[in-house]
Amino acid sequence: MAQLDIENLSKRYGDFQAVREVSLQVADGEFLVLLGPSGCGKTTTLRMVAGFIEPTAGHVKLGGRDVTLLPPWRRNAGMVFQSYALFPHLTVAQNVAFGLEMRKVARAEIAKRVDDALALVRLAGHGGRLPRQLSGGQQQRVALARALAIHPDVLLLDEPLSNLDAKLRQEVRVEIRELQQKLGLTAVMVTHDQEEALTMADRLVVMSEGAVRQVGTQRDLYERPANRFVADFVGRSTFFEGMVEAPGRFRTDGGLTLACVGGTPGRGALALRPERVGIASTAGSGLDNNLRGTVEFVSYLGALIDIHVRLSPSDRLIVHVANRDGAFVPEVGQPVHVGWPAAAAQVFNE
Amino acid sequence: MSLAIDRQRSRLLTASALIGPATIFVAVSLFAPLAILFRFSLNGFDKATKTMVEALTAANYIHFFTDPYYTAALATTVKIALLSTVACLVLGFPLAYVVARTQSRFKHLLIIAIVLPLFVGNAVRAAGWMVVFGNKGFVNAGLTGLGLIDKPLEIMFTEKAVIIGIIAVNLPFMVLSLQSVIEGIDRAVEEAAFSLGAPPLTMFRRVLWPLALPGILSGTILTFILAMNAYATPYLLGGPLFKMMAPLVYNQFTQQTNWPFGGAIAFILMAVTLGLTVVANLLIQRRSARRTTA
Numbered sequence: 001m002a003q004l005d006i007e008n009l010s011k012r013y014g015d016f017q018a019v020r021e022v023s024l025q026v027a028d029g030e031f032l033v034l035l036g037p038s039g040c041g042k043t044t045t046l047r048m049v050a051g052f053i054e055p056t057a058g059h060v061k062l063g064g065r066d067v068t069l070l071p072p073w074r075r076n077a078g079m080v081f082q083s084y085a086l087f088p089h090l091t092v093a094q095n096v097a098f099g100l101e102m103r104k105v106a107r108a109e110i111a112k113r114v115d116d117a118l119a120l121v122r123l124a125g126h127g128g129r130l131p132r133q134l135s136g137g138q139q140q141r142v143a144l145a146r147a148l149a150i151h152p153d154v155l156l157l158d159e160p161l162s163n164l165d166a167k168l169r170q171e172v173r174v175e176i177r178e179l180q181q182k183l184g185l186t187a188v189m190v191t192h193d194q195e196e197a198l199t200m201a202d203r204l205v206v207m208s209e210g211a212v213r214q215v216g217t218q219r220d221l222y223e224r225p226a227n228r229f230v231a232d233f234v235g236r237s238t239f240f241e242g243m244v245e246a247p248g249r250f251r252t253d254g255g256l257t258l259a260c261v262g263g264t265p266g267r268g269a270l271a272l273r274p275e276r277v278g279i280a281s282t283a284g285s286g287l288d289n290n291l292r293g294t295v296e297f298v299s300y301l302g303a304l305i306d307i308h309v310r311l312s313p314s315d316r317l318i319v320h321v322a323n324r325d326g327a328f329v330p331e332v333g334q335p336v337h338v339g340w341p342a343a344a345a346q347v348f349n350e
Numbered sequence: 351m352s353l354a355i356d357r358q359r360s361r362l363l364t365a366s367a368l369i370g371p372a373t374i375f376v377a378v379s380l381f382a383p384l385a386i387l388f389r390f391s392l393n394g395f396d397k398a399t400k401t402m403v404e405a406l407t408a409a410n411y412i413h414f415f416t417d418p419y420y421t422a423a424l425a426t427t428v429k430i431a432l433l434s435t436v437a438c439l440v441l442g443f444p445l446a447y448v449v450a451r452t453q454s455r456f457k458h459l460l461i462i463a464i465v466l467p468l469f470v471g472n473a474v475r476a477a478g479w480m481v482v483f484g485n486k487g488f489v490n491a492g493l494t495g496l497g498l499i500d501k502p503l504e505i506m507f508t509e510k511a512v513i514i515g516i517i518a519v520n521l522p523f524m525v526l527s528l529q530s531v532i533e534g535i536d537r538a539v540e541e542a543a544f545s546l547g548a549p550p551l552t553m554f555r556r557v558l559w560p561l562a563l564p565g566i567l568s569g570t571i572l573t574f575i576l577a578m579n580a581y582a583t584p585y586l587l588g589g590p591l592f593k594m595m596a597p598l599v600y601n602q603f604t605q606q607t608n609w610p611f612g613g614a615i616a617f618i619l620m621a622v623t624l625g626l627t628v629v630a631n632l633l634i635q636r637r638s639a640r641r642t643t644a
Binding site: 051052072073074078079081082086087088098099103156 | 544545548
């Protein structure tokens with residue numbers, strides 16, 4: 001395994017800038033996840049690291065070696081594809097052996113490494129089967145074993161779980177993460193599923209419109225989003241549109257005056273995480289913001305309850321209440337009081 | 351219970367009513383003439399009166415295989431069919447690959463362009479080739495005019511002209527067979543091979559070729575059969591002295607009115623075509639099977 005450096009990587013298709021000056025460092029043994037909506041450039045970035053797409057500008061360095069101009073077959077990057085891309089005419093063992101044969105590894109050594117790789121993904125004894133005889137989850141693990149057998153400098157995962165059903169996806173997530181930690185793999189994964197990203201990553205990269213919006217840990221992104229896009233994309237937020245009147249005072253377009261921390265006077269938005277808001281039938285005390293509203297929508301999500309409260313004709317707040325004994329769950333149409341400390345909200349200037 | 355049986359019976363009736371006509375048509379139009387022709391090929395022929403003589407003899411078949419004139423025609427036919435099929439495969443694969451993998455909006459136009467030659471009949475096209483390749487034709491006139499050659503290239507009425515003509519006729523069939531199969535191969539499989547360290551040629555040999563094999567088989571079978579039985583192209587481009595099997599059969603039937611011998615040639619052509627096709631398929635399939643288990 002090795003360190004991966006991406007330096008000012010750009011890709012342009014005609015007038016369309018798919019990736020803009022992306023610079024990232026993935027430390028040896030680190031799991032980095034590229035997260036973003038479809039079309040944000042995350043897959044293009046990964047494919048440039050793999051060597052399938054030639055960058056318009058910038059460099060890719062693998063273990064200090066500049067591989068920008070090398071074709072994929074000379075990069076030693078293991079790739080797991082969304083469709084698994086197993087060779088359908090070869091058995092599981094032959095699939096895993098493929099990369100080793102390309103590296104002219106001795107026959108006995110190949111057999112041993114194939115067995116090791118299959119044991120690693122709990123598929124020992126399945127070597128003689130054809131890919132189509134395996135379940136989706138098993139195929140996914142063969143793809144992983146095939147990429148790991150070549151002892152790659154970096155493991156690249158392109159939406160590896162999106163073809164699995166929801167239940168299996170949760171298991172495989174943990175499995176891949178544990179394997180990555182156990183083997184100390186340097187890995188880069190692309191996904192649009194934020195729960196997946198949060199579960200697996202050491203660090204996350206949020207991208208949109210070809211550019212990096214923020215790089216950080218789960219906690220960084222969730223609690224200190226660098227901009228409105230990240231606040232919106234990672235987790236849920238209520239956004240109040242309006243003006244920062246003075247540092248610490250925000251006035252919504254609906255006429256509410258809210259206490260916040262900091263902010264430069266001017267137009268902006270105030271973002272609030274739904275679980276940071278308290279809700280009760282009577283006015284609370286000790287909170288910087290105390291407001292009255294009417295419940296418009298309640299939905300039961302199991303672990304939590306999603307409540308939408310109308311605060312003004314143009315302001316609606318989302319509140320999440322943990323589903324515990326004695327939790328306050330109002331009915332639609334019921335008048336309620338909501339409140340939150342000033343520090344719970346974050347202000348983004350336009 | 352009886353209801354289920356009734357329903358099954360009525361389904362069976364509907365099915366036979368639907369496939370019956372085609373089956374009967376094929377039986378009557380293909381197998382009946384073949385059976386009659388085969389019987390004719392065992393008859394004798396009186397050269398003086400040019401009439402068929404009732405008999406049960408292998409003389410026509412023996413005549414064919416003992417006369418070098420005819421065996422040479424068979425050898426030429428097989429050689430030309432093999433050459434043109436290999437050429438179609440070599441020329442057609444890259445073309446089929448590009449058509450299958452293109453993401454252009456004009457993909458349907460590409461496919462139409464490939465199929466377009468099929469709209470022009472073989473005879474019409476061969477006539478066109480005559481104009482192009484004649485001693486004073488387009489190619490020779492052009493090359494001479496440019497001072498690139500002193501005397502016209504001998505293309506017309508040679509083996510070259512026939513092979514070029516057959517390739518042109520058969521290429522679309524090869525491209526379409528290959529394209530439909532390549533389209534079904536996940537592009538990511540090729541990329542997986544690259545990422546595992548396979549350079550393009552190795553990827554082609556180990557991944558693309560074996561996966562495209564069904565299309566390669568159907569394409570080569572189709573073009574080989576068409577080439578073995580080519581009539582208009584060898585007749586018009588090869589000239590009167592150029593001998594391939596299909597024109598030979600026609601000649602025996604129409605010029606010589608020797609139906610027994612014509613029938614025998616037709617059956618030899620059919621048997622050789624079928625035999626070579628089967629043998630080639632078995633060989634290719636066995637080789638790919640061995641490679642997979644190796």
